[in-house]
Every structure is written in structure tokens, then in C-alpha cells.
Amino acid sequence: MDRDSCQNFSLDSTSSSHFAPPPVCAPRRKKPEKPAAEEASPECSNVTSSSSSSTTTISIGAFDSQCNLHNARNPEAPNIGYELNVAKSILQKYSTLSGDNLFDHLSDIIKRVIDERPPNVIDFFEEFSRNVREQKFHLPERFPPSGVFDEVRSFRVAKKILQSMKLPYVVEGEDLMGEDLSVEDLRTNEDMRIVIDDSMRYFVTFNERVQQLQFYWTQCGFSISNDDIFQLASAMNRLQTHPSIMQCRFWGCINGLKASYYIVEASLTREEIASRLVMMEEEMRQKQIPFPMRKDREDKPPPAHIGPELTPGIYGWEEFPPEELEKMKPKAAPVPLVEEMELYDIPPEFIGKGCNRYSYFVVNSLFDxxxxxxxxxPRQIVVSRQIKKFLTGDLEADVISYPCFPGKEKHYLRTLIGRITAGTYIAPVGYYRRMTKKEQRMFDGEEEEEGEEEEEEEEEEEFNEGEEEQIEDNDVMLLKNEKYEAEPLGSLATPVAWVHVRSNILNQQGRVVWYDEEKARKEREKALALYLKMQMLGEMEEEVEEEEDEEEGEEEGEEEGMIEGFNQPELGPSILSSCANDMNPEVPVSWLARMTSKYTNQKERMLVMQSNVWPGAYTFIFEKTCESIYLGWGHKYYARNIPFKHLPMVQEEFPHNPEDFVEANDPTVEEEEAYKAWLLRKQQKAEYVAEDIEDYDDDEFADQYDDD
Structure with missing residues (x-):
């Protein structure tokens, strides 16, 4: 080190000067070793310089301090840990008066500031410190009462998971942990009981064991993740505990761009359906009332003219008093009245019937x-067949399409569920059967009638024998056949052995049951005519009744002719039609049958029927277990994309008939005079008739007076 420090020093000198190295730069050695002193001179050789022009010797005493600095011993670095412990011990020194220490007090202050986050704490730090010290021994809670706590995302997810795993109350007097419950707890848990009518247990046809079905789905090659199956079972169990739901099953999952939908199909109880029908019938009745008869219709008088208000001008009207000016009414062209067009949509089917037989519940996360x-x-179903959209995962999102879809994404999702269910839910022949009359009355809640037991027994025998009757009503609920025997899977690997088990949706109306629009139109016209007569006649009820009796026969004849004529109902495939009759122009083969494995035991195989019309729709059968599921995007298969309906040309946006473009010729003078003469003769004739009637009334009154 000494050598390097000395080498960096140099001085400018003349050529005649000569400098000797400073003795202090020589290494210190023992005195007997004198020859070594000469060897140290090169260490500071750079400090000297020679010059031929000067022989002056410069003292180098200034370098003594620099060389001594390098030779001094460096002090040791401070021990930070030791110093911290010393400082901490000073702060933790307990007071002899209060028994507290400064370290704990500062820790409490910092903790309270972080928890409560008071604004501008530096401005009243002394007061805040005093409050913390006073409240230290008076807080019964573990956390400060005014603390601000931020819930992290993991805590919110864990909280939802715990809520979704809550099991329903089952055992009376004991909770899930086996502890006794008080009377108040029993009262609060009464709403969580599952109350199902014993008569309705006979109609429970859904397989609610989603964890058991998960095993079959995994063997078939399609299923949801194993991590979500337990949460799905817990969520369905939570839904099943609702008193308005009789049974539910996992329908499937439809993917979205931002989130997917888990869908559950549920059957409502008889009481819930009856309560909803009351409100729905009243709403449908109000929508079918003609426009002039509606109470919520606002009859606003038409404006007197179009444009700004017409008032007399400034110039030329100065001498007129303002009262006369206010009474003046300007002459303006009459305002054209808008003709109201009564548009009536086909009403939807009632809850518990047709497309609305079952209710559907969705959720993005199984914890919600x-x-x-x-x-x-019906209008939503008809429009949904003309568009093809990806779901976003938001039920309130708008569906931007042409033609315009009447509703939000939740309505579009409901139409997809109805269409997929009607087209892809199948079962082997004989797996389901129709209801008998007795079962139908029991399902509808009607009382049994006497004297019909023999007929019912005969019907049951016919159904058990497999004789299917041709019933026109397509809106029926099927029951599982108790006497169904499992057939070999080889005989079921063809669409001929499978039938549709859900009602078909009509193509034109979007309903299961055909709706007679012509009959509804005539009923509206009849109601409107009666309403107008009541307004004209007022309290003359007798005359109205007589006229109604006369018109009843005519209207009945018209309705019969209408039914027998051109207005025939639309017919579709029956509810138990064969899958071999499924025809689609885009898909030559509608159904694909495959086995789960070719190498395992034949008794352990399962048969899977895959729909090619709706990719993602599957139906499997194993022994007597047959279930359907859908896992996909909710899109129907098209070979070359869907044939979208484009906007019409501007010229064709409003259709015109040929007679709309016929120009009328202006009348000649002779034609105008002839028309005026005809109006004059008509007016005079009306006056003559009025005078004759007055003369006849006067003569009749005079004759009556003479008789008296």
C-alpha cells in the first residue's frame, strides 16, 4: 500500500535539479538490517525528478503526514446488531411509576395509525399518543373498534366457499355439529326445511346425484373438472333447499367470452306454479286487449297546427286591442292524424307448460x-334462429344483431337452452312413457272421480305393454317406465332405437302448442265492437243483450268455417318421435353412436350418442341410467356459417304496390260543375226528408190530441 501511495506523487522540476527519496517512505525494518534501507528507495522513485538546469533540493517533509496515514491501523467497523440491542434495551426500560415502557407505547401508536388511518395524524400526534395510552387497558375487543380492514381477494373467495358449503337443516333438535339447538334457532331454521308433497314424489324423474354422474361423464370423455364437481354439488344442494323447487338437475355448461354459465334445470312445486300463473294470466290478458280499450292508454288531443305558434304580426295590428288579438284563431292546414296499427305478438306459453315447463337457474361462479x-x-325463439352470437358472461349485456333480438343476453341464453333441450334430449325406446289419466289428474292436483278405476287399469296395461297411442297433445310430461329392461348396447348403437323425450318447438310460431291467431283476432274485434256499443248506448243493456244473441250464431259459423278452411294449425314431430327421422340440410348424419372403450369388458362399456347438429350435446346410457348433458358454446352446426339475414336495399326498405304509383288526372271544369250539382241535389233531398218527418210528427201529435 505504501509503495502505491508514493508512486502517485510527482513534482515538476528543471533538468539540473535532483531529489532524493523521502526517508519516511522507506519500509520500517529492524536496525541491524541496514542494507535493506537502500532497497526501499525505488518505492518512491517517482517522487523525484532530475533536471540539468537546476540542482536545488526540495524538502519533502510535506509527504510525512501522507505516508504516516497509510501506516496507521484502521479502526474496527461498528456492530449494528449490538447497537440495536442497546437502543432497544434503552427503549424497553420500564417506568417505575406506570410500569410501561416507551418501546411498547410507540409500537401501539404505529399499529393504531396503520389500522385506523386517521387523517393528518402528525398535527395532533401528542393527543393521539395520549389517547392510545389511556385506552390501552380499557379495550375489551381484540381489534380496535374503529379499525379499517381491507379484505383481500383470497378472503372473499374463502368466505363464499364456506357459505356455499352450508348444509340444510335435517335433524330436529341437533345442528350439523351434533350440538343442541335452542327454540329460537329452531324457528329460524324452519325456512330451510325441504317440504315436498308426498303425491309429487312419484313425479321426481331427475337424477340429482351429480357426483355419481361425474363418474359416467369422465368415462365417456366429457365432464367438468374434478375440483368444481364438489362445489357444484354443494351449490345444487343449496338450491334444492328452496321451498319453491321440487327437483333439479345439472343441465350443462355454456361457454362465454368473459365467463361461462353453469346451468341447472329445476321443476317448480305446484303451489309456486299456481301463484305465478295468476300474475301471468293477468299480464297476458292486458296485452291482448285492443288499444282503444286499454286503461293505460293516454288520449292526447292532436295539436292545432304544425310548426311555431301562429300569432298576428307587429305591423298593421297596432290599433287592435290585445283582447281581440287573443281571440283570433289563425287558419292553418289540419294536422294529419297517425293511424294506430295494432300489433299483437303471439303470447308465450304459461309457466309449467310448453317451452316454460321447467325453470332454469344459472351462475358464473359456483360460490355465488x-x-x-x-x-x-315465441318471438325470441324465432329471432334467435336467425342470428348467431357469442355469449359474454353478463346476463344484462345487450344483444346487438339483425334482426334485432327482443331482450338481453339472459333472454338469448334462455332461448338457446330451450332449443338445445328440445332437439338433443333423447332416450331409448321404452325408457319413458306417457302419463295415464289418473297420474295426470294427480299431477295437476285434481280430485279423483269415482267409477273410473277400471278404465285406468286398462290404460295402465296398455302403456305397460308398450302400445303407444296417437295423442294429439304434444305438451306432456313423461315418466320413467318402471318395467324397462336394459338392452344390449349393440342393439342401441343406431338412431332407430332412440326417441325424443322433450316436446318439439314449432318453426313458425316458436311454441310447443299452436296458437290460433285468427281466432284471437276475431275475439278482439268482438270485444272492441261490444266496447264501442256500450259507449254509444250507455245504460241500454237490454238492447245490447238482444244484439249479442243474434250475433252469436253468425260468429260461431264463421269460426267453424275458419277452422275448416285455410287456417290449419302447424304440425311438428311428436314427443316420442324416432331420432332416425331427424333431417338437417347442413348435417347428413344427425347422430353419432360410439362406445367408451373397445378393449374393456362388455359389461363395463357405455354407449354415447353425440349430436352433430348441436356440437357439445351428449347422451349416455349404462344399464338403466340414461342422462343428457350439454357442454359447448351454444352454436348450431353450419357447414358454411349461418345464412345471416342482411339489411334490405334502401329502395326496398318500404315495399310499395303497383297501384301506389298510379297518377290521378285533374278533373275538367264540366266534371267539377257536375260534382257540385250532385252535392246540391243530395243536400236538398236531405232537407226535404227532414221537413216531411216534421210534418208527419205534427199530424200524429194532432191526431193523438183529438182522440184524447
Whole structure:
């Protein structure tokens, strides 16, 4: 080190000067070793310089301090840990008066500031410190009462998971942990009981064991993740505990761009359906009332003219008093009245019937609460067949399409569920059967009638024998056949052995049951005519009744002719039609049958029927277990994309008939005079008739007076 420090020093000098190295730069050695002193001179050789022009010797005493600095011993570095412990011990020194220490007090202050986050704490730090010290021994809670706590995402997810795993109350007097419950707890848990009518247990046809079905789905090659199956079972169990739901099953999952939908199909109880029908019938009745008869219709008088208000001008009207000016009414062209066009949509089917027989609940996350989808309308189904959209995962999102879809994404999702269910839910022949009359009355809640037991027994025998009757009503609920025997899978690997088990949706109306629009139109016209007569006649009820009796026969004849004529109902495939009759122009083969494995035991195989019309729809059968599921995007298969309906040309946006473009010729003078003469003769004739009637009334009154 000494050598390097000395080498960096140099001085400018003349050529005649000569400098000797400073003795202090020589290494210190023992005195006997004198020859070594000469060897140290090169260490500071750079400090000297020679010059031929000067022989002056410069003292180098200034370098003594620099060389001594390098030779001094460096002090040791401070021990930070030791110093911290010393400082901490000083702060933790307890007071002899209060028994507290400064370290704990500062820790409490910092903790309270972080928890409560008071604004501008530096401005009243002394007061805040005093409050912390006073409240230290007076807080019964573990955390400060005014603390601000931020819930992290993991805590919120864990909280939802715990809520979704809550099991329903089952054992009376004991909770899930086996502890006794008080009377108040029993009262609060009464709403969580599952109350199902014993008569309705006979109609429970859904397989609610989703964890058992998960095993079959995994063997078939399609299923949801194993991590979500337990949460799905817990969520469905939470939904099943609702008193308005009789049974539910996992329908499937439809993917979305931002989130997917888990869908559950549920059957409502008889009481819930009856309560909803009352409100729905009243709403449908109000929508079918003609426009002039509606109470919520606002009859606003038409404006007197179009444009700004017409008032007399400034110039030329100065001498007129303002009262006369206010009474003046300007002459303006009459305002054209808009003719109201009464448009009536086909009403939806009632809850518990047709497309709205079952209710559907969806959720994006299995930890959230289930959301019930609204009922589906025929217009929504018809429009959904003309568009193809990806779902976003938001039920309230708008569906931007042409033609315009009447509703939000939740309505579009409901139409997809109805269409997929009607087209892909199948079962082997004989797996389901129709209801008998007795079962139908029991399902509808009607009382049994006497004297019909023999007929019912005969019907049951016919159904058990497999004789299918041709019933026109397509809107029926099927029951599982108790006497169904499992057939070999080889005989079921063809669409001929499978039938549709859900009602078909009509193509034109979007309903299961055909709706007679012509009959509804005549009923509206009849109601409107009666309403107008009541307004004209007022309290003359007798005359109205007589006229109604005369018109009844005519209207009945018209309705019969209408039914027998051109207005025939639309017919579709029956509810138990064969899958071999499924025809689609886009898909030559509608169904594909495959086995789960070719190498395992034949008794352990399962048969899977895959729909090619709706990719993602599967139906499997194993022994007497047959279930359907859908896992996909909700899109129907098209070979070359869907044939979208494009906007019409501007010229064709409003259609015109040929007679709309016929120009009328202006009348000649002779034609105008002839028309005026005809109006004059007509007016005079009306006056003559009025005078004759007055003369006849006067003569009749005079004759009556003479008789008296």
C-alpha cells in the first residue's frame, strides 16, 4: 500500500535539479538490517525528478503526514446488531411509576395509525399518543373498534366457499355439529326445511346425484373438472333447499367470452306454479286487449297546427286591442292524424307448460347465488334462429344483431337452452312413457272421480305393454317406465332405437302448442265492437243483450268455417318421435353412436350418442341410467356459417304496390260543375226528408190530441 501511495506523487522540476527519496517512505525494518534501507528507495522513485538546469533540493517533509496515514491501523467497523440491542434495551426500560415502557407505547401508536388511518395524524400526534395510552387497558375487543380492514381477494373467495358449503337443516333438535339447538334457532331454521308433497314424489324423474354422474361423464370423455364437481354439488344442494323447487338437475355448461354459465334445470312445486300463473294470466290478458280499450292508454288531443305558434304580426295590428288579438284563431292546414296499427305478438306459453315447463337457474361462479332466467317468448325463439352470437358472461349485456333480438343476453341464453333441450334430449325406446289419466289428474292436483278405476287399469296395461297411442297433445310430461329392461348396447348403437323425450318447438310460431291467431283476432274485434256499443248506448243493456244473441250464431259459423278452411294449425314431430327421422340440410348424419372403450369388458362399456347438429350435446346410457348433458358454446352446426339475414336495399326498405304509383288526372271544369250539382241535389233531398218527418210528427201529435 505504501509503495502505491508514493508512486502517485510527482513534482515538476528543471533538468539540473535532483531529489532524493523521502526517508519516511522507506519500509520500517529492524536496525541491524541496514542494507535493506537502500532497497526501499525505488518505492518512491517517482517522487523525484532530475533536471540539468537546476540542482536545488526540495524538502519533502510535506509527504510525512501522507505516508504516516497509510501506516496507521484502521479502526474496527461498528456492530449494528449490538447497537440495536442497546437502543432497544434503552427503549424497553420500564417506568417505575406506570410500569410501561416507551418501546411498547410507540409500537401501539404505529399499529393504531396503520389500522385506523386517521387523517393528518402528525398535527395532533401528542393527543393521539395520549389517547392510545389511556385506552390501552380499557379495550375489551381484540381489534380496535374503529379499525379499517381491507379484505383481500383470497378472503372473499374463502368466505363464499364456506357459505356455499352450508348444509340444510335435517335433524330436529341437533345442528350439523351434533350440538343442541335452542327454540329460537329452531324457528329460524324452519325456512330451510325441504317440504315436498308426498303425491309429487312419484313425479321426481331427475337424477340429482351429480357426483355419481361425474363418474359416467369422465368415462365417456366429457365432464367438468374434478375440483368444481364438489362445489357444484354443494351449490345444487343449496338450491334444492328452496321451498319453491321440487327437483333439479345439472343441465350443462355454456361457454362465454368473459365467463361461462353453469346451468341447472329445476321443476317448480305446484303451489309456486299456481301463484305465478295468476300474475301471468293477468299480464297476458292486458296485452291482448285492443288499444282503444286499454286503461293505460293516454288520449292526447292532436295539436292545432304544425310548426311555431301562429300569432298576428307587429305591423298593421297596432290599433287592435290585445283582447281581440287573443281571440283570433289563425287558419292553418289540419294536422294529419297517425293511424294506430295494432300489433299483437303471439303470447308465450304459461309457466309449467310448453317451452316454460321447467325453470332454469344459472351462475358464473359456483360460490355465488343462483339467478333464475326469465320465461321465453315465441318471438325470441324465432329471432334467435336467425342470428348467431357469442355469449359474454353478463346476463344484462345487450344483444346487438339483425334482426334485432327482443331482450338481453339472459333472454338469448334462455332461448338457446330451450332449443338445445328440445332437439338433443333423447332416450331409448321404452325408457319413458306417457302419463295415464289418473297420474295426470294427480299431477295437476285434481280430485279423483269415482267409477273410473277400471278404465285406468286398462290404460295402465296398455302403456305397460308398450302400445303407444296417437295423442294429439304434444305438451306432456313423461315418466320413467318402471318395467324397462336394459338392452344390449349393440342393439342401441343406431338412431332407430332412440326417441325424443322433450316436446318439439314449432318453426313458425316458436311454441310447443299452436296458437290460433285468427281466432284471437276475431275475439278482439268482438270485444272492441261490444266496447264501442256500450259507449254509444250507455245504460241500454237490454238492447245490447238482444244484439249479442243474434250475433252469436253468425260468429260461431264463421269460426267453424275458419277452422275448416285455410287456417290449419302447424304440425311438428311428436314427443316420442324416432331420432332416425331427424333431417338437417347442413348435417347428413344427425347422430353419432360410439362406445367408451373397445378393449374393456362388455359389461363395463357405455354407449354415447353425440349430436352433430348441436356440437357439445351428449347422451349416455349404462344399464338403466340414461342422462343428457350439454357442454359447448351454444352454436348450431353450419357447414358454411349461418345464412345471416342482411339489411334490405334502401329502395326496398318500404315495399310499395303497383297501384301506389298510379297518377290521378285533374278533373275538367264540366266534371267539377257536375260534382257540385250532385252535392246540391243530395243536400236538398236531405232537407226535404227532414221537413216531411216534421210534418208527419205534427199530424200524429194532432191526431193523438183529438182522440184524447
Amino acid at each position: 347465488d343462483w339467478i333464475e332466467l326469465p320465461i321465453v317468448t
